[in-house]
Amino acid sequence: MTDYPVLFEELDPEPRLLMGPGPVDVYPRVLRAMSTPLQGQFDPQFTQYMDQVQVLYRQVFKTRNQQTLLVNGTARAGIEACLTSIIRPGDTVLTPIFGRFGHLLKEIAKRSSAKTVSIDTEWGQIFTADELEAAIKTHKPQVVAISQGDTSVTVKQPLKELGEICKKYNCILYVDATASLGGNALPIDEWNIDIVSAGLQKCLSGPPGSSPISFTDEVAERILHRKHTEAGIRAPGIVDADGPIIQSNYFDLAMLMDYWGPDRLNHHTESASMLYASRECARILLEEGLENCQHRHQLTSRALRSGLQAMDLELFGDPNHRMDNVTGIYIPKECGNGALVRSDMLNDFGIEIGTSFGPLDGKIWRIGTMGYVCRKSNVLRCLSALEMVLNRRGFKTKQGAGVDAAYSIYEET
Numbered sequence: 001m002t003d004y005p006v007l008f009e010e011l012d013p014e015p016r017l018l019m020g021p022g023p024v025d026v027y028p029r030v031l032r033a034m035s036t037p038l039q040g041q042f043d044p045q046f047t048q049y050m051d052q053v054q055v056l057y058r059q060v061f062k063t064r065n066q067q068t069l070l071v072n073g074t075a076r077a078g079i080e081a082c083l084t085s086i087i088r089p090g091d092t093v094l095t096p097i098f099g100r101f102g103h104l105l106k107e108i109a110k111r112s113s114a115k116t117v118s119i120d121t122e123w124g125q126i127f128t129a130d131e132l133e134a135a136i137k138t139h140k141p142q143v144v145a146i147s148q149g150d151t152s153v154t155v156k157q158p159l160k161e162l163g164e165i166c167k168k169y170n171c172i173l174y175v176d177a178t179a180s181l182g183g184n185a186l187p188i189d190e191w192n193i194d195i196v197s198a199g200l201q202k203c204l205s206g207p208p209g210s211s212p213i214s215f216t217d218e219v220a221e222r223i224l225h226r227k228h229t230e231a232g233i234r235a236p237g238i239v240d241a242d243g244p245i246i247q248s249n250y251f252d253l254a255m256l257m258d259y260w261g262p263d264r265l266n267h268h269t270e271s272a273s274m275l276y277a278s279r280e281c282a283r284i285l286l287e288e289g290l291e292n293c294q295h296r297h298q299l300t301s302r303a304l305r306s307g308l309q310a311m312d313l314e315l316f317g318d319p320n321h322r323m324d325n326v327t328g329i330y331i332p333k334e335c336g337n338g339a340l341v342r343s344d345m346l347n348d349f350g351i352e353i354g355t356s357f358g359p360l361d362g363k364i365w366r367i368g369t370m371g372y373v374c375r376k377s378n379v380l381r382c383l384s385a386l387e388m389v390l391n392r393r394g395f396k397t398k399q400g401a402g403v404d405a406a407y408s409i410y411e412e413t
């Protein structure tokens with residue numbers, strides 16, 4: 001019999017440097033913002049903060065979209081809200097799959113009663129614009145759903161031309177920018193992206209649990225054709241739209257638009273601490289400047305990659321299309337599936353790095369350099385720790401070669 005109460009100890013986690021594919025260390029300013037006292041969700045000051053979040057994320061997404069807001073939940077909550085609200089049962093949804101998250105988009109589309117079709121490429125490669133156009137021509141989808149950067153494979157799909165292609169064939173382009181936003185360019189208006197969602201825990205360096213999304217007026221119009229307002233909050237005279245009801249209540253963007261719009265029609269209770277976190281993440285990014293932040297991610301990745309190659313490690317993925325915030329490397333055969341190296345990195349040096357999923361599980365390591373973590377000192381710490389661990393685990397490297405190569409990149413800039 002257990003003697004109650006059982007309280008456990010106060011939280012006291014080991015200090016870690018999170019250099020996996022995300023989550024990454026949170027900006028201290030964001031942690032402080034999260035401890036800001038709460039207000040009621042209809043407090044005029046709090047609704048003003050909601051408005052400010054909309055203004056901030058319009059700048060982050062480089063968009064004029066009025067409908068720019070947060071979905072409470074991790075990045076897949078944003079994905080699910082977007083897909084379930086735009087896909088009408090029976091719509092054809094094309095998912096070009098180049099990694100784990102393409103499969104996720106397909107699965108969510110299927111759960112939204114879409115007829116799903118997909119094209120696949122080898123993990124680590126991307127699609128050419130011609131391949132994408134051919135698939136759209138053949139399948140005539142109403143929606144194309146694709147990730148910009150897929151952390152599972154560390155490569156980035158070019159989207160500029162895809163936006164134009166989708167426009168030409170009159171289909172909606174949904175982009176999952178969870179892993180890329182902030183560290184990689186994503187001007188959604190310029191690239192004709194109709195609807196996009198992201199998360200905080202990658203380049204924005206916030207905690208998981210909030211998903212910024214944005215969509216055009218045309219997409220809003222399409223969603224409003226399916227608007228069914230909850231009976232308990234419906235004002236007299238409001239009638240439901242004649243389109244098919246959106247299958248999820250929580251992820252119903254028609255109702256979320258009312259909640260975030262001037263009517264402030266109640267839906268869920270806004271997750272205030274996550275709203276504060278999202279607000280601070282955007283403020284930090286915009287203060288640095290989008291281009292500066294992207295440049296920092298590019299430089300840091302270059303330094304890391306140069307160091308890894310100088311240690312005779314082989315980089316994974318199409319060299320012309322790597323994400324600027326996460327690097328894949330083949331696990332050398334001397335290190336088996338790489339698990340011992342990862343646990344030495346974590347237990348002896350306090351540095352977390354990742355492996356991958358599916359066909360890449362135990363085949364590659366993934367090292368993230370995102371947001372707060374994306375800095376020279378962390379690259380040098382990671383390379384020197386990795387050198388030690390690799391040599392102890394049987395993969396011999398030239399002493400100091402990795403750190404030297406990384407230093408050289410910084411010195412030439």
Ligand SMILES: Cc1ncc(COP(=O)(O)O)c(C=O)c1O
Pocket residue numbers: 021022074075076077101147149150151152176177178179199208209
């Ligand atoms: C590209 C991409 N999409 C979606 C997700 C899912 O995000 P979450 O775990 O926050 O739901 C991730 C997480 O790593 C991701 O990298």
